Amino acid sequence: MSMKTSTRQVDGVAIVDCSGRITLGEGSVILRDTVRELLSKGQKKILLNLGDVTYIDSSGIGELVSAFTTVRNQGGELKLLNLTKKVHDLLQITKLYTVFDVKDDEAGAVKAFN
Amino acid sequence: MEPGWADFPGAYFHEFFAMTEQRASYTLDSTLETVDSAEQAACRFAAEAGFGEDEVMQISMAVREAAVNAVLHGNAYDPGKKVKLDFETTGHDLVITIRDQGKGMDPARIPDPLAPENLLKTSGRGIFLIRSFMDEVQINPSQTGTEIKLVKHVPGTSGAGKEASQ
Numbered sequence: 001m002s003m004k005t006s007t008r009q010v011d012g013v014a015i016v017d018c019s020g021r022i023t024l025g026e027g028s029v030i031l032r033d034t035v036r037e038l039l040s041k042g043q044k045k046i047l048l049n050l051g052d053v054t055y056i057d058s059s060g061i062g063e064l065v066s067a068f069t070t071v072r073n074q075g076g077e078l079k080l081l082n083l084t085k086k087v088h089d090l091l092q093i094t095k096l097y098t099v100f101d102v103k104d105d106e107a108g109a110v111k112a113f114n
Numbered sequence: 115m116e117p118g119w120a121d122f123p124g125a126y127f128h129e130f131f132a133m134t135e136q137r138a139s140y141t142l143d144s145t146l147e148t149v150d151s152a153e154q155a156a157c158r159f160a161a162e163a164g165f166g167e168d169e170v171m172q173i174s175m176a177v178r179e180a181a182v183n184a185v186l187h188g189n190a191y192d193p194g195k196k197v198k199l200d201f202e203t204t205g206h207d208l209v210i211t212i213r214d215q216g217k218g219m220d221p222a223r224i225p226d227p228l229a230p231e232n233l234l235k236t237s238g239r240g241i242f243l244i245r246s247f248m249d250e251v252q253i254n255p256s257q258t259g260t261e262i263k264l265v266k267h268v269p270g271t272s273g274a275g276k277e278a279s280q
Contacts, residue, residue, distance in 0.1 A: 024146065024149065024182055024186075025146045057175060057178055057182070058179055058182070058237070058239040058240045058243055059182070061239055062235075062236035062237050062239070063236070065234055065235070065236050068234075069234055086171065090243075093243075094227065094228070094239055094242070094243075095228050096233065099233055099234065
């Protein structure tokens with residue numbers, strides 16, 4: 001299953017619902033383009049909902065890091081929502097779990113944006 | 115060619131089966147399709163070897179990362195260079211070997227992705243993930259390419275239960 005994203009707005013936060021595989025090639029490019037497009041529109045509060053992401057490889061992890069730093073460097077915030085066990089475990093072993101602001105409740109995540 | 119392997123354009127394919135051992139060997143183009151196909155082959159071999167769902171995912175991800183290294187960093191997408199992928203299931207181990215025809219990778223030069231100064235780098239985690247997921251990892255670089263050998267002990271055999279190499 002290839003990567004798909006769908007973006008919705010909730011209280012000034014762009015929630016990007018991601019599904020499929022974030023891997024080298026198309027999946028990583030779609031995520032990158034989605035985040036860049038939001039930033040170009042001035043949307044700097046971004047919540048990536050990864051609940052339906054079935055697989056992520058090292059390239060996908062790198063793309064999450066890139067998205068996080070790109071948004072932060074532009075004065076914005078990027079948080080992660082609804083990690084699957086696989087993605088959670090990957091972020092744990094790569095020590096990125098504490099780098100990202102990870103949430104498991106959408107309403108709470110939206111409120112957590114400054 | 116076995117059904118399901120039509121996704122390997124131009125692949126040379128050999129497979130041998132015996133009562134307790136299985137072997138397969140693939141010669142693949144330096145493309146992104148090879149990466150996906152290598153991952154799928156690893157899933158199949160790992161499942162047939164008796165690994166559980168989590169270990170199948172770990173093995174297939176390790177193979178995917180090794181294939182990415184071979185295609186991107188080793189062969190650099192050179193259409194004249196191939197990736198050789200071998201699977202062998204013995205009584206105790208699943209042994210996977212991936213070879214490229216690049217300039218040879220020096221594993222000692224790979225920065226530690228867990229070091230604080232490297233945590234926010236966008237690449238450099240592939241070998242770390244491979245070492246995390248497999249029981250044994252050997253990286254053998256040479257001037258004619260890099261060979262990486264991955265071993266996972268088959269559950270329920272005398273080889274299982276050892277500490278993962280780091």
